[in-house]
Amino acid sequence: MMTQPEVLDAFARVVGAQNVLTGDLASSYEVDWTGRYCGTSTAVIRPATTAEVAAVVTICREHSLPIVPQGGNTGMVGGGVPLHGEVVLSLQRMTSIDEVDPVAMQVSAQAGVTIESLQLAAEAAGLRYGVDFGGRGTATLGGTIATNAGGLNVLRHGMTRDQVVGIEAVLGTGDIVRSMSGLIKDNTGYHLPSLFVGSEGTLGIVTGARMRLVASPSHRVAALIALPSIDAAVHATATLRTHLEGLEAAELMLDDGVQLVSREFGVLSPFARTYPVYLLVEVAASNDPLDEVGNVVESLPEVLDVAVAADGHRRAALWRLRDDHTTAINRVGVPQKFDVTVPHIALAGFVTKVRSQITALHPEATTWIFGHVGDGNLHVNVTGAQGDRGLSDTIYGLVIDLGGSISAEHGIGTSKAKYLAMQKSSEELTVMRALKQVLDPDNIMNPHVLFSREVQSGTA
Numbered sequence: 001m002m003t004q005p006e007v008l009d010a011f012a013r014v015v016g017a018q019n020v021l022t023g024d025l026a027s028s029y030e031v032d033w034t035g036r037y038c039g040t041s042t043a044v045i046r047p048a049t050t051a052e053v054a055a056v057v058t059i060c061r062e063h064s065l066p067i068v069p070q071g072g073n074t075g076m077v078g079g080g081v082p083l084h085g086e087v088v089l090s091l092q093r094m095t096s097i098d099e100v101d102p103v104a105m106q107v108s109a110q111a112g113v114t115i116e117s118l119q120l121a122a123e124a125a126g127l128r129y130g131v132d133f134g135g136r137g138t139a140t141l142g143g144t145i146a147t148n149a150g151g152l153n154v155l156r157h158g159m160t161r162d163q164v165v166g167i168e169a170v171l172g173t174g175d176i177v178r179s180m181s182g183l184i185k186d187n188t189g190y191h192l193p194s195l196f197v198g199s200e201g202t203l204g205i206v207t208g209a210r211m212r213l214v215a216s217p218s219h220r221v222a223a224l225i226a227l228p229s230i231d232a233a234v235h236a237t238a239t240l241r242t243h244l245e246g247l248e249a250a251e252l253m254l255d256d257g258v259q260l261v262s263r264e265f266g267v268l269s270p271f272a273r274t275y276p277v278y279l280l281v282e283v284a285a286s287n288d289p290l291d292e293v294g295n296v297v298e299s300l301p302e303v304l305d306v307a308v309a310a311d312g313h314r315r316a317a318l319w320r321l322r323d324d325h326t327t328a329i330n331r332v333g334v335p336q337k338f339d340v341t342v343p344h345i346a347l348a349g350f351v352t353k354v355r356s357q358i359t360a361l362h363p364e365a366t367t368w369i370f371g372h373v374g375d376g377n378l379h380v381n382v383t384g385a386q387g388d389r390g391l392s393d394t395i396y397g398l399v400i401d402l403g404g405s406i407s408a409e410h411g412i413g414t415s416k417a418k419y420l421a422m423q424k425s426s427e428e429l430t431v432m433r434a435l436k437q438v439l440d441p442d443n444i445m446n447p448h449v450l451f452s453r454e455v456q457s458g459t460a
Contacts (some may be wrong), residue, residue, distance in 0.1 A: 004042070007063055011045050011359040014055040019093070020048035029070060029088045030081065033138075035334050037078035037414070044088040049449075050168055050207040051178055053089065057205065058174035066444045069201035071112065071143030074135045076337050077201050077413025079449045080143065086446075089205060091142050100125035100213065104166060106182045108210045111142025118211070128216040130157030134323040138364045146241040150196035150409035155241070156248045156284075157214060159409070160197060167193035172440025172449030184357065191350065200411045201402075201446040202399075203439040217246065217284035217390055221293045222315040226275035226305035230373075232350035233279045236300050237373050243296045248286035250374035251322045253278040254351075257319070257329075257370050260322055264328040267320045270307035271413045280322050282315070325370050329381045332366070336388065338395050343402040347376060354398060358382055361390050375410040396422065410448050420450060 002010065011020045021029070021044040031038035042065060047053045060067050066086040073080055082088050094110035097117065101107065102125055108391075109118055115129070116136040118402065122129045131144065133151030145167075149160045149447075150225045157163070179192045196206050225232050237250045253275050261267050283289045290310050299304055305445035309315045329335050342350045351369055365385035371378035382391060394408045396419045406419050421429065433451065436443070 002063060007059065007065070008043055008404075010059050011056060014052050014059070014166075015047050017046055018166070019048075021046070022311045027253055029090060030107060032078065032081050032301070033074055034076070034330065034337070036336070037081045037083065039081055039083040040085055041088045042085055044090055045418075046090045046093050048093045050170060051093075053170045053205055053207050053448060054174050054176050056087075056089060057170050057172065060444055061172065061174055061442055062446070064442065066447050067201075068446055069146070069205045070143070071140030071146075072114065072135070073137040074142065075147065075413060076339060076410040077407070077409055079147070079413030080444065083388065084448055089208070091140060091205075094142075094207060097121045100127065101182075101380055102127065103216075104182055105213045106210055108166065108180060108182075109141055110206060110208045111140060111145075111206050113141045115141065115144060116140050122213050122359045123216065126216060127213040129211065130163055130214045131160055131348050134326055139304050141209060141211070145197055145206050146200050147411035148409065150372070150377065151377070152249045152282075152372070154372060154377075155250060156246075156278070161194065163208055163212045163341070164193050164197055165212050167206060168208035169195050169196050169204040169206045172442060172445040174385050177204070180208070180210045181453065199313055200413065200449050202394060202436055202450050204445060214285075214348055217286055218261065218282045218288070218290045219290075220282060220310070220312075220315060221288075221290050222280065222282045222309045223293055223297055224270060224307045224309075224321070225279040225297060225303055226271060226277055227277045227302055227421035228275075228304060229302075230277055230351055232302040233277050234344050236279055236302070237281075238283055239300060240296060241374065243268070243299075244281075244283050245288070246283045246289055246294065247281060247374075248284050249280070249282040250372070251280040251370070252265075252347075252373035253280065253322060253325070253370050254379070257368050258359065260368070261324045261328045263319055264319070264331050265324050267324060270318070271305050275304050278321070280318060311332065324372070325368070325379075328381060329368050332368075333383040333384050334387060335368070335381040336391060337410075338382070338392075339408050339410045340380065340395070340399045340404055341376045341379060342399060342402050342407040344376050346374075346402045346404070349372065349376070350398065350402060350404075354380060354395060357394050357398065358385075358391065361394060362386065375408075376404070378386070392416075392419070414448050417448070418452060 094112035
């Protein structure tokens with residue numbers, strides 16, 4: 001058995017000594033961006049190719065070293081942080097993007113490419129990548145595949161899973177699987193790309209992918225609609241979905257969150273007064289949809305006020321009210337985050353009840369809620385709470401009781417692992433464990449994610 005210095009030397013022979021980080025050099029990889037999850041790694045290894053990833057995994061398997069794959073480290077559930085002394089395998093050096101295929105409307109890229117870089121590559125070819133969210137400049141392709149990220153445009157283009165048409169990954173055995181043809185019709189057995197989407201690095205490390213692109217509409221219109229209630233926003237979204245074919249986003253914001261963004265960043269609301277609820281929608285089309293949007297919004301029964309923006313600058317100003325929520329909340333304090341999905345009919349009741357329950361448990365805390373009303377995904381953020389003290393049990397229990405999901409788009413990670421059995425049947429869990437056993441027989445791939453019964457979190 002090699003000593004730790006000898007193992008580090010073995011890593012260095014694969015990736016170069018400058019890409020084997022320990023001590024202070026590794027510290028930024030050992031804490032998540034929120035500061036909520038922190039740990040200590042054996043080392044941070046930064047490969048540049050799939051072959052190097054495979055070699056690193058092989059060394060780790062030979063020496064029973066568990067691995068935490070890490071992309072942009074923008075996760076919300078502690079799935080990319082070495083909470084148990086694991087080796088961090090960072091994909092940040094793997095940033096190449098192939099030439100866009102305009103005929104197939106696809107592009108292949110390495111896992112470390114940021115979503116923003118992928119978007120820019122698609123735009124340069126006159127196309128668009130259909131997934132978008134506020135962390136686009138930092139979040140990486142591999143990480144979003146591993147967590148099946150959603151974001152702002154799920155209404156029209158679906159989750160990350162719907163964009164993946166090919167995958168390259170290194171299994172826990174060190175073997176490389178590659179299915180990158182991008183063929184839309186290929187019914188020759190199991191669809192391996194789908195297997196790795198949402199797997200959170202527990203089956204293998206995604207090193208590259210071939211992604212579907214979509215047409216880039218030439219016209220965009222955004223509208224900020226003030227409404228009296230969440231129920232009104234839900235019903236308005238249903239009407240907009242049925243009458244606006246190009247509807248891409250429907251975002252729910254509450255008055256306290258909008259006011260927080262305005263205070264923290266000086267972003268001004270277009271309205272002279274405040275309102276209880278805001279619905280931010282965006283429509284994209286090949287022909288100017290401005291009149292169509294105006295007509296449909298005018299037909300909505302409970303609109304209190306509306307601001308419509310067609311040019312890029314004004315649309316961006318409206319979107320800042322939504323996009324800056326996360327950063328503004330982080331300025332208040334390190335938040336406890338709960339990313340959940342609730343059936344549309346239960347959204348309003350959930351918000352009322354969850355606020356009440358959080359206050360009962362933590363009177364000192366503040367609850368901030370916003371999200372994607374079109375798909376029922378709400379982001380519940382709690383600041384000022386002294387520890388968890390029943391928060392997770394209460395919130396996830398309420399979500400399950402309402403027929404929702406404890407994870408909408410950020411994965412299970414370590415923070416939700418002990419709650420997975422509430423969401424999945426014993427039969428489903430048996431199948432999941434069997435798949436992991438085949439692809440990762442020594443349980444070195446993110447072993448404390450998904451199936452762990454403990455919540456391991458720290459404070460930076």
